[in-house]
Amino acid sequence: MGTAPLTAENLGFRYAGTPVLHGVNLRVEPASMLAVTGPNGSGKSTLLHLLAGVVRPSEGVVRRAPATRVALLPQRTGDIDALPLTVAECVRIGTFTPSRLLPRRTRQDRAATADVMDRLEIAHLARRRLRELSGGQRQRTLLAQAFVQQADVYVLDEPTAALDTRTRRHVHDLLRDRVRAGAAVIIASHDHDEASLAAHTLTLGTATPNPPAGR
Numbered sequence: 001m002g003t004a005p006l007t008a009e010n011l012g013f014r015y016a017g018t019p020v021l022h023g024v025n026l027r028v029e030p031a032s033m034l035a036v037t038g039p040n041g042s043g044k045s046t047l048l049h050l051l052a053g054v055v056r057p058s059e060g061v062v063r064r065a066p067a068t069r070v071a072l073l074p075q076r077t078g079d080i081d082a083l084p085l086t087v088a089e090c091v092r093i094g095t096f097t098p099s100r101l102l103p104r105r106t107r108q109d110r111a112a113t114a115d116v117m118d119r120l121e122i123a124h125l126a127r128r129r130l131r132e133l134s135g136g137q138r139q140r141t142l143l144a145q146a147f148v149q150q151a152d153v154y155v156l157d158e159p160t161a162a163l164d165t166r167t168r169r170h171v172h173d174l175l176r177d178r179v180r181a182g183a184a185v186i187i188a189s190h191d192h193d194e195a196s197l198a199a200h201t202l203t204l205g206t207a208t209p210n211p212p213a214g215r
């Protein structure tokens, strides 16, 4: 078994003393997909935030292998609408890195941005402001920002919740492509078909292999 880009040991989280997660253990392998499922309020978003490192655990530890790059698509991104960004600018943020925060983009960055915008069918919206988008168009823009990142781990919270059937298929193709390219993908989903894209499912702290998907 190779080096896992991400592991969690005995992870727990409390909001102001109220326990949400307890004793979560997981290991995410390269070139694999993990689905996190469970009812509303069971802690899926909280777990994804912990795994992406935007929230610190109350118990246990999240370990990322050295130099592991994590791309996060959060479920709630309300504040971003207040920024006077166009769709193209918002997607381009995904190509920035801590060592390259100014928009000196490489040809590879430009090609990756154009490819993802085409695949998510937002190229025609490139100059539109975020606040002028429909819910699904906004979701596609934020997905493009996540997918354009050259990440080792993609952490995507309900990535297709607002999307039409055709766009969902494009997103699922992108997920499979990233896994084939060696990335690990973690998705939270309420959709059984979507969760079955993943080789493993974590439901409220219990990891079980999925039966082989008929695909």
Ligand SMILES: Nc1ncnc2c1ncn2[C@@H]1O[C@H](COP(=O)(O)OP(=O)(O)OP(=O)(O)O)[C@@H](O)[C@H]1O
Residues within 6 Å of the ligand: 015, 020, 038, 039, 040, 041, 042, 043, 044, 045, 046, 047, 075
């Ligand atoms: N900022 C917060 N402060 C206090 N409690 C919170 C906060 N965010 C979430 N919670 C609570 O933590 C629990 C888990 O929330 P979380 O959003 O992780 O669940 P979820 O499984 O992603 O839910 P959903 O399926 O509805 O998206 C819920 O009971 C929720 O009310």
